[in-house]
Amino acid sequence: MTSSLRLRAGLVSIALLAAFLGIWYLATRSTASVATMSPEYAKLMGLTATQGKSAMPGPLDVGAKLWEHLKRPFYDNGPNDKGLGIQLAYSIARVGTGYLMAVLVAIPLGFLIGMSPLLSRALDPFIQVLKPISPLAWMPLALYTIKDSSISAIFVIFICSIWPMLLNTVFGVASVRKEWINVARTLEVGTIRRAFTVILPAAAPTILTGMRISIGIAWLVIVAAEMLVGGTGIGYFVWNEWNNLSITNVIIAILLIGIVGMLLDQILARFTRMVTFPE
Amino acid sequence: MTDKFISIEGIAKRYPGSGGATTTIFENLWLSMARGEFACVIGHSGCGKTTVLNILAGLDAPSEGAVIVDGQAISGTSLDRAVIFQSHALLPWRTVLGNVAYAVSSKWRSWDRAKVKTHTQTFIDLVGLTGSEHKRPSELSGGMKQRVGIARALSITPKMMLMDEPFSALDALTRGTLQDEVRRICLQTGQTAFMITHDVDEAIYLADKIFLMTNGPGAMLAEVVENPLPRDRARTDLHRHPLYYALRNHIIDFLVTRSKTFVAEQPDHDPRNVPTVHIGKPGLTIASGSEEQQRQIRTPGTNPGLSA
Numbered sequence: 001m002t003s004s005l006r007l008r009a010g011l012v013s014i015a016l017l018a019a020f021l022g023i024w025y026l027a028t029r030s031t032a033s034v035a036t037m038s039p040e041y042a043k044l045m046g047l048t049a050t051q052g053k054s055a056m057p058g059p060l061d062v063g064a065k066l067w068e069h070l071k072r073p074f075y076d077n078g079p080n081d082k083g084l085g086i087q088l089a090y091s092i093a094r095v096g097t098g099y100l101m102a103v104l105v106a107i108p109l110g111f112l113i114g115m116s117p118l119l120s121r122a123l124d125p126f127i128q129v130l131k132p133i134s135p136l137a138w139m140p141l142a143l144y145t146i147k148d149s150s151i152s153a154i155f156v157i158f159i160c161s162i163w164p165m166l167l168n169t170v171f172g173v174a175s176v177r178k179e180w181i182n183v184a185r186t187l188e189v190g191t192i193r194r195a196f197t198v199i200l201p202a203a204a205p206t207i208l209t210g211m212r213i214s215i216g217i218a219w220l221v222i223v224a225a226e227m228l229v230g231g232t233g234i235g236y237f238v239w240n241e242w243n244n245l246s247i248t249n250v251i252i253a254i255l256l257i258g259i260v261g262m263l264l265d266q267i268l269a270r271f272t273r274m275v276t277f278p279e
Numbered sequence: 280m281t282d283k284f285i286s287i288e289g290i291a292k293r294y295p296g297s298g299g300a301t302t303t304i305f306e307n308l309w310l311s312m313a314r315g316e317f318a319c320v321i322g323h324s325g326c327g328k329t330t331v332l333n334i335l336a337g338l339d340a341p342s343e344g345a346v347i348v349d350g351q352a353i354s355g356t357s358l359d360r361a362v363i364f365q366s367h368a369l370l371p372w373r374t375v376l377g378n379v380a381y382a383v384s385s386k387w388r389s390w391d392r393a394k395v396k397t398h399t400q401t402f403i404d405l406v407g408l409t410g411s412e413h414k415r416p417s418e419l420s421g422g423m424k425q426r427v428g429i430a431r432a433l434s435i436t437p438k439m440m441l442m443d444e445p446f447s448a449l450d451a452l453t454r455g456t457l458q459d460e461v462r463r464i465c466l467q468t469g470q471t472a473f474m475i476t477h478d479v480d481e482a483i484y485l486a487d488k489i490f491l492m493t494n495g496p497g498a499m500l501a502e503v504v505e506n507p508l509p510r511d512r513a514r515t516d517l518h519r520h521p522l523y524y525a526l527r528n529h530i531i532d533f534l535v536t537r538s539k540t541f542v543a544e545q546p547d548h549d550p551r552n553v554p555t556v557h558i559g560k561p562g563l564t565i566a567s568g569s570e571e572q573q574r575q576i577r578t579p580g581t582n583p584g585l586s587a
């Protein structure tokens with residue numbers, strides 16, 4: 001029953017993809033009318049005017065280009081011409097570094113805040129004010145103080161991924177069922193052991209949910225941050241290809257950003273499932 | 280009855296109510312138990328039984344008064360006082376074995392894995408969960424969960440067992456087996472036991488004395504009923520004892536009528552000297568209070584509640 005549902009869903013997905021590609025193909029097909037013009041002018045106007053070719057690349061163009069990229073993902077021909085694999089690796093490395101730093105700060109800090117009603121109240125106004133700030137708003141400040149553009153991007157990732165993790169950790173730790181804490185108390189379990197044997201496993205699903213939200217935000221933000229700081233990364237690639245008017249490459253980059261984002265989310269979803277317990 | 284192993288001295292529990300008022304669940308509650316004694320508390324839902332038990336366990340602090348255990352005022356929880364929780368309170372991410380082993384390794388920190396496991400297994404077998412060691416609480420029935428809670432409490436060989444309706448979710452057969460088991464262990468190890476129950480027969484079978492609480496708010500300990508049945512009673516022929524029905528009727532009368540009317544009918548009830556009721560032996564009452572209180576003994580058939 002479920003397998004047949006899966007099968008049907010898969011077929012519908014493929015049909016939708018085919019329909020999308022078909023419409024895309026038809027919409028960007030070359031139109032027949034070719035204007036007559038002087039060769040110099042035609043050169044300036046490009047293929048759009050001379051051959052009636054749509055400015056928007058069709059699926060076949062994108063496919064061919066993608067194949068080219070996939071064949072050589074790691075070439076490096078200087079600052080403005082690197083393989084997509086290299087650009088993605090830069091972005092993933094930045095997200096990874098900023099995100100890990102955020103994990104290292106947010107989870108212990110969240111534990112402290114969650115376990116202490118005093119800290120929880122004292123820090124609440126700061127968190128409430130800092131949380132809604134767009135991570136990109138930190139960029140000038142980061143560039144000014146850190147001076148290194150790549151580290152600034154990492155800092156922005158750090159700032160944007162810390163809040164969901166911090167808030168979820170605080171919430172998860174503060175809402176551990178009282179009866180579980182009471183079990184540990186009647187067994188005279190010390191604070192540290194209690195934190196690791198009761199609070200951590202009880203709060204883990206909530207914490208992991210926060211981490212999953214964070215990785216999603218971090219991946220959203222890295223593209224924007226790299227467009228601003230430039231140099232390397234998939235965000236810079238998008239901006240650079242836009243300046244080159246290579247819409248084909250922009251589309252390819254968009255596709256890859258989506259796929260990497262999905263993979264990151266799936267990894268965290270798997271971790272979340274590992275620590276989730278049925279009640 | 281000479282040594283007071285546990286003495287609850289004038290405790291009160293108040294919660295802040297709506298609009299700045301405070302709700303008093305109970306106040307000026309006095310109660311004592313001797314070492315090795317088995318006491319059951321009976322009272323209607325919401326009267327504060329769990330609250331008293333939590334205070335005894337050290338999980339909750341009284342708003343007033345103190346609890347003295349073995350000559351010392353308690354200031355928190357202790358491994359000597361094991362609790363069987365009303366809500367099982369099993370850790371859902373641990374298996375049956377893991378839940379019990381958590382208690383065992385908390386009590387004996389230096390034991391190695393093998394030793395913890397053997398000890399744990401003994402108590403899992405005891406409550407009849409052999410074969411379910413590796414199940415998680417979500418895979419257990421309500422009764423099985425309760426048995427894990429019982430195994431966990433017994434496994435740390437406490438001096439005192441605090442049980443909050445430990446058998447309420449069990450079928451009659453399992454309940455009987457576990458009552459026998461708990462009774463045997465308590466007698467064998469000289470446990471002092473404090474158990475909350477809604478089951479009158481369970482109280483009659485297990486308890487040496489039965490505390491009757493009036494309805495809340497402002498609940499009171501109304502009387503202490505001494506169990507007239509011999510200590511080596513068997514569950515199957517309880518009802519053959521000549522005083523069984525008198526005892527049972529007395530408790531049920533209390534629950535049905537007098538728990539509501541007690542406060543109004545006994546304005547000079549002294550919470551510090553709660554009358555002790557001896558079923559069938561009105562002349563021999565040994566109440567800790569004055570002569571006046573000793574006259575307040577109610578024997579079945581003579582109390583106002585019964586005629587209603």
Ligand SMILES: Nc1ncnc2c1ncn2[C@@H]1O[C@H](COP(=O)(O)OP(=O)(O)OP(=O)(O)O)[C@@H](O)[C@H]1O
Pocket residue numbers: 294304323324325326327328329330331365495
């Ligand atoms: N945190 C709290 N704040 C306010 N009132 C509370 C709180 N905890 C318990 N109470 C009140 O205290 C009273 C006694 O609760 P308790 O759990 O001790 O009852 P109980 O006698 O164990 O009942 P049951 O037989 O249903 O388990 C109840 O009326 C409840 O509403």
Ligand SMILES: [Mg+2]
Pocket residue numbers: 328329330365443
């Ligand atoms: Mg209760």
